[in-house]
Amino acid sequence: MIPAAFDYVKAGTLDEAISLLAEHGEEAKVIAGGHSLLPMMKLRLAFPTVLIDIRQAADASYVRVEGDEVTIGALTRHADLVTSEVLAAEAPLIANVASYVGDPQIRHRGTIGGSVAHSDPAADLPSAVLASDATLVLQGPGGRREVKAGDFFLGYFETVLSPDELIVEIRVPRTGPGGWGFEKFTRRANDWAIVGVATVAGRVALANMGSKPLRATRTEEALASGASIADAAALAAEDTSPVEDMHADADYRRHLARVLTRRALEAAAARA
Amino acid sequence: MQVTITVNGETRTDEVEPRLLLVHYLRDVAGLKATNIGCDTSSCGACTVHVDGESIKSCTVLAAQVDGSSVTTLEGLADGETLHPVQAAFRAEHGLQCGFCTPGMVMAAASLLKENPTPTETEVREGLEGNICRCTGYHNIVRAVLKAAEVTA
Numbered sequence: 352m353i354p355a356a357f358d359y360v361k362a363g364t365l366d367e368a369i370s371l372l373a374e375h376g377e378e379a380k381v382i383a384g385g386h387s388l389l390p391m392m393k394l395r396l397a398f399p400t401v402l403i404d405i406r407q408a409a410d411a412s413y414v415r416v417e418g419d420e421v422t423i424g425a426l427t428r429h430a431d432l433v434t435s436e437v438l439a440a441e442a443p444l445i446a447n448v449a450s451y452v453g454d455p456q457i458r459h460r461g462t463i464g465g466s467v468a469h470s471d472p473a474a475d476l477p478s479a480v481l482a483s484d485a486t487l488v489l490q491g492p493g494g495r496r497e498v499k500a501g502d503f504f505l506g507y508f509e510t511v512l513s514p515d516e517l518i519v520e521i522r523v524p525r526t527g528p529g530g531w532g533f534e535k536f537t538r539r540a541n542d543w544a545i546v547g548v549a550t551v552a553g554r555v556a557l558a559n560m561g562s563k564p565l566r567a568t569r570t571e572e573a574l575a576s577g578a579s580i581a582d583a584a585a586l587a588a589e590d591t592s593p594v595e596d597m598h599a600d601a602d603y604r605r606h607l608a609r610v611l612t613r614r615a616l617e618a619a620a621a622r623a
Numbered sequence: 624m625q626v627t628i629t630v631n632g633e634t635r636t637d638e639v640e641p642r643l644l645l646v647h648y649l650r651d652v653a654g655l656k657a658t659n660i661g662c663d664t665s666s667c668g669a670c671t672v673h674v675d676g677e678s679i680k681s682c683t684v685l686a687a688q689v690d691g692s693s694v695t696t697l698e699g700l701a702d703g704e705t706l707h708p709v710q711a712a713f714r715a716e717h718g719l720q721c722g723f724c725t726p727g728m729v730m731a732a733a734s735l736l737k738e739n740p741t742p743t744e745t746e747v748r749e750g751l752e753g754n755i756c757r758c759t760g761y762h763n764i765v766r767a768v769l770k771a772a773e774v775t776a
Contacts, residue, residue: 352663353642354642355642356641356642357641357642358641359624359641361690382688385683385684385685385688386665386683389683389684389685390665393664393683402641404688430677453665453753454668454754455678455731455735455750456665456668456671456678456680456753457665457753460679460680460683460684540752540753541666541752541753
């Protein structure tokens with residue numbers, strides 16, 4: 352499978368990428384690792400006429416502590432999240448979830464900014480940034496703005512990003528090394544989650560239980576008012592609208608959401 | 624567009640279409656046919672090569688994206704007539720049946736051992752999660768990688 356023809360330009364910095372986006376308009380797409388975009392282009396589901404390669408933007412791959420937050424450059428690869436000592440100590444949920452994205456080859460290419468911006472409801476990292484109550488820093492021609500993860504995802508492959516904006520940084524509250532859990536149910540090792548559950552600091556986020564990653568708010572409320580893990584997890588599928596596909600029907604996904612939420616919460620409690 | 628890529632130690636400059644995939648560049652432009660095209664959807668790992676020393680799936684990378692980088696294919700892994708320890712171990716442990724997945728398996732395993740020189744069996748199995756063997760010859764493949772680790776560690 353071969354993508355439709357396009358022009359290719361390299362951006363050396365994020366500022367340059369944003370100017371190129373403004374110059375080339377809506378027909379342009381930004382490519383980082385390309386492991387979501389290129390498969391869509393090969394299937395001719397996407398056919399941008401200009402690709403702006405931001406992978407060389409040296410100012411956008413980092414993980415560091417700033418105040419109460421860990422700041423992660425949008426171009427940080429999954430492989431670098433997995434091995435980050437800063438994340439292991441300060442926000443290990445992100446590192447652990449990154450270790451489940453695809454396989455080693457994919458983790459050598461894919462980036463956290465790309466995965467979050469792609470907004471696939473079955474993807475791993477969107478649920479992790481949602482459970483972390485992360486702040487996404489977006490930059491466009493008019494400057495930067497900050498959006499909470501809970502306000503960022505709109506639906507299937509749709510976010511509040513404008514066509515001329517990029518995610519430039521992801522800010523995750525520092526949690527310390529414990530108190531987190533992640534469960535991903537798949538049929539094959541490097542698949543997307545049939546259902547995924549990420550939890551930290553009493554927040555619970557679900558992957559593939561609707562058109563975007565969802566907070567299990569009923570579960571969170573129950574936990575906050577002192578319910579047991581089992582009772583709180585039993586509410587995890589409330590207000591969700593899971594798809595039916597070759598892997599699972601909606602009832603099975605609801606069942607998985609409840610079971611995986613219980614396991615994730617138990618793991619978080621054991622790590623507290 | 625023009626790309627300059629160091630392939631198995633030799634730097635070459637070629638005129639390519641931006642949409643040219645790295646696997647097609649390696650096979651059809653550089654003439655290196657060890658790298659196989661399997662699923663063509665970044666699932667099976669048959670097209671695994673190294674870019675700047677790390678395993679990647681060359682069906683899902685553009686040649687343009689590795690402009691300025693070093694690529695190693697299976698042809699570039701051995702040191703002259705001396706097989707790379709992973710190749711030697713695959714031979715000794717019969718880590719292949721039909722051989723189609725082998726170039727990708729060997730490259731994935733070599734990258735894995737670089738990152739984790741002394742993996743457990745579980746870590747080998749997880750480290751090869753991106754490579755599928757249609758013959759289901761995993762048992763000997765895993766044994767070969769563990770043997771290579773023993774030799775090189």
